[in-house]
Amino acid sequence: MPEPEPGDSGGALPGVRLTRQRTAVAEVLDRVDGFRSAQELHDLLRRSGEAVGLTTVYRHLQALVDAGQVDVLRVVDGEAIYRRCPTQDHHHHLVCRLCGRSVEIDGPEVEAWATRMAGEHGFVEISHSVEVFGTCSDCASSRS
């Protein structure tokens, strides 16, 4: 975890080096739309000729998640799937179970509901996970 120098905010962090692998992971995330597992991204990189070690893929994904630049979700079996989202603001997802395609969705009423529920029951330090899974129109129509 690179420690940010005080007074230096944003831009290229000191002590962070620009490597082929870091760039490759960032680019593959931009190229695909939809949530992908680390191993899928690793495969995509290999296939596109920009091979990157699986360990390194995990490392960069983790770093991007920590930096808030990538969203991570857990599918039912516990696997983590990642996506670079257009918006950095708090939002939720409508995710296709089959192809991973996803759209950001916004739910002011859900935020309000979660906050109200927490308050009513004396819970503090609230976080919520609100994700909607389904089958997107493309996948639904391309089914026998």
Place this chain on the structure above:
Amino acid sequence: MPEPEPGDSGGALPGVRLTRQRTAVAEVLDRVDGFRSAQELHDLLRRSGEAVGLTTVYRHLQALVDAGQVDVLRVVDGEAIYRRCPTQDHHHHLVCRLCGRSVEIDGPEVEAWATRMAGEHGFVEISHSVEVFGTCSDCASSRS
């Protein structure tokens, strides 16, 4: 997986045997309130003198989940936590991150919102995961 006899529906399934272990898992779930991992439940059983193999704990939990009698959630690191809920109807949870205590919460507006979002984007076969995590009042106050 026991194959149900045609013509016999409900009640004690044919081919399902009442064992000490099956009873013990059911009882520990009733005894604890709050979500617990399989390994925690396994520990609780051992400590209460009703030792049950870890494999068997997993098996019965799985069966109860399949039967809709137990709810299962995934915590951030991917671990599964289980709870027998008072209500069988569709509901969500407000879960304490520290002690696992949980209250069922209801969110008609969330259901409506999820359905509306899915419709607007052409997604079908919708399911959603909506869980709220926080720190319950007991855990918050018993903190140094």
Place this chain on the structure above:
DNA sequence: TAGCCTATTGAAAACGGTTGTCAAAACTGT
């Protein structure tokens, strides 16, 4: 009650995703 048939059990091994290890390779400022 004895015996049979099948469901169940659980120790151990397999599994799959993820993380730690550590020596080698690669950046970047000088």
Place this chain on the structure above:
DNA sequence: ACAGTTTTGACAACCGTTTTCAATAGGCTA
């Protein structure tokens, strides 16, 4: 080019969960 870090990646470890399979034990029938 050099030095001094950071980064890389093959490999092993980890951890929760599932599978395997021989041993055990319900529960029915005679």
